[in-house]
Amino acid sequence: MTHRADSVIVLDFETTGMSPHYGDRVIEVGAVRIEAGEIVDRFQGLMNPGIRINSFIEEFTGITNAMVAEAPPCEAVMSDLQLFVGDSAIVAHNSSFDRRFLQAEWRRLKLECENPFACSMLTARRIYSDAPNHKLGTLVAFNQLKNDGVFHRALADAEMTAHLWLHMLQQIERRFDVFDIRFSTMQKLAKVSKSSVSKFFAQLA
């Protein structure tokens, strides 16, 4: 399976909680496709998880039980998401979280999730070691990236993550005078130890 170096899906889920293993479900998905350094397509879907959303999540996301009651079931939206994502590489902020939910929801549909993942949070920890923290909202403010002030809604967070991802790519290219930073390079960057970052960047230049 091959992936275009400049084509990735940036994904974000809102969910009923932290763990699909304990019955939590996805209630909203937002995804954008990046090609050639630009957002070229968007996918958004509110869905009915079939279980009650607790008050904390309602407050946290603004997504209420009344809203999802009118929405299609998870299975329908997740099936459409699979068509949107295809075999593209996927980026998410703290991707281990979104990957767990994507795998769990697709498993219900008997779909495999073999897409490669990269994590914008782990990459940002390497590049922005001087940031106050590495929450998505903090990194957007830290880099003065454009946003519409909406947080904890899936498409808004996916778009902010995409802007952060593109910003990190541009900064690496500019800083080290290299072009065509590939998805696999960003994956490796997120995994190298903090003490090895300088050596890693030296190999890029």
Added chain:
DNA sequence: TGCCAGGCCCTCTTTAGGGCCTT
């Protein structure tokens, strides 16, 4: 109704513990 996790990183580490990040 309320509760529940997991992967990664760092360090005063590796026979571990605690913090960060996601909802």
